[in-house]
Amino acid sequence: MRICWANTENYDESNVVILGVPDESKSHSLRKGTSEAPHKIREISNIRDTYKRGSDISTGFPLGGINTKVYDYGNILRTEVSDAIGKISSKSKIPITIGGDHSISTDIIKSLSKRYGSISLVYFDAHPDFISSSSGYYGSVLHDVLPDIDTKSSIQIGIRTPEQEEIDNIKKHDLSVITPWDVLKNGITEIEKTILGKIGKNTYISxxxxxxxxxxxxxxxxxxxxxxxxxxxxxxxxxIVKRGIVGLDIMEVCPGYDIKDRTSHLASRMIAEVISAIN
Structure with a gap:
């Protein structure tokens, strides 16, 4: 099943490539099931973001429509991530990856850095994922990609439950953090200015x-x-997308714990809104 936002079956003509990685092998969460997210998000996108009038099926585009050519690559194994992202980025296409657990982002960022050099990372998360005493799992992503990102032009957004080790690492590497309290206090337009003033040229969003x-x-x-x-x-x-990105991922949707598929639907809509903002 393709995500409903895919509007071409021709990979070569596409600008954006959707791919799923149904893997949660490096998650330590008590809640299991993020490997089900790529299928569920695609399924819900086709149920709730489309409508049928007579024999025609149409997609409810975000305001402004979607002019970008979007190709759904299907699902791949975790071991195939680096090569797939390398293939997509080598043609200057933008990969949008659906996970799966957040450690998948590590392989994506490392692959993109081989093409673009140091990446400007925008990391939306409740957790910093900056554990350095362990590596190779969903809580060590920031530590694992340090050689591949420019911390001076990277930023974390939404952080609200860091461990002491993560706080120490954030200070050590002088990584910028925006909390929900910052958004509440300063307002969304000021936060927008802060982010756009921080990020660099080759921006990746996770x-x-x-x-x-x-x-x-x-x-x-x-x-x-x-x-x-x-x-x-x-x-x-x-x-951020209007400024230009080299890729984006959406991770850690756990369909088995969702309420009436609200999270999967939101993820689908977020993908559509991102695509609609690509210049």
């Missing part, structure tokens, strides 16, 4: 859906109250 408050995204592997609003996240995503 979204753990638990950055969003469980009121909007209950179906995640590690829900944390007091998170970002769904509209706030989409607003910031679109602003």
């Amino acid at each position: 979204v753990d859906m638990d950055a969003i408050d469980p009121a909007y995204a209950p179906g995640v592997s590690v829900p944390v109250p007091l998170g970002l609003g769904n509209l706030e996240v989409v607003y910031l995503l679109k602003s």
Whole structure:
């Protein structure tokens, strides 16, 4: 099943490539099931983001429509991520990856850095994922990609439950962090200015859906109250994307814990809004 936003069956003519990685082998979460997310997000996109009039099936595009050519690559194994991302980026296409657990982002970023050099990382998450005492799992992503990113032009957004080790690493590497409290205090337009003033040329966005408050995204592997609003996240995503990105991922949707597929539907809509903002 293709995501409903795919509008071409010709890989060569596409600008954006959707691919799923149904793997959670490096997650330590008590909640299991993120490997089901690529299928569920595609399924829900076709159920809720399309409508039928007579014999015609149409897609409800975001305001402004989608002019970008989007190809659904299907699902791949975790071991295939590096090569697949390398193939996509070598043709200057933008990969949008659906996980799976957040450690998948490590392989994506490392592959992209081989093409673009040091990456400017925008990391939406409730957790910093900056554990350095362990590596190769969903809580060590920032530590594992340090050689591949420019920390001076990278930023974390939505952080609200760091461990002491992560706080120490954030300070050590002088990584910028925006919390939900910052958004509440300063307002979304000031936060937008801060982000756009921070990020560099080759920007990659990684979204753990638990950055969003469980009121909007209950179906995640590690829900944390007091998170970002769904509209706030989409607003910031679109602003960043308009500046140009080399890729994006959406991770940690956990369909088995969702409520009426709200999180999967939100993830689908977020993908559409990102695509609609690509120049």
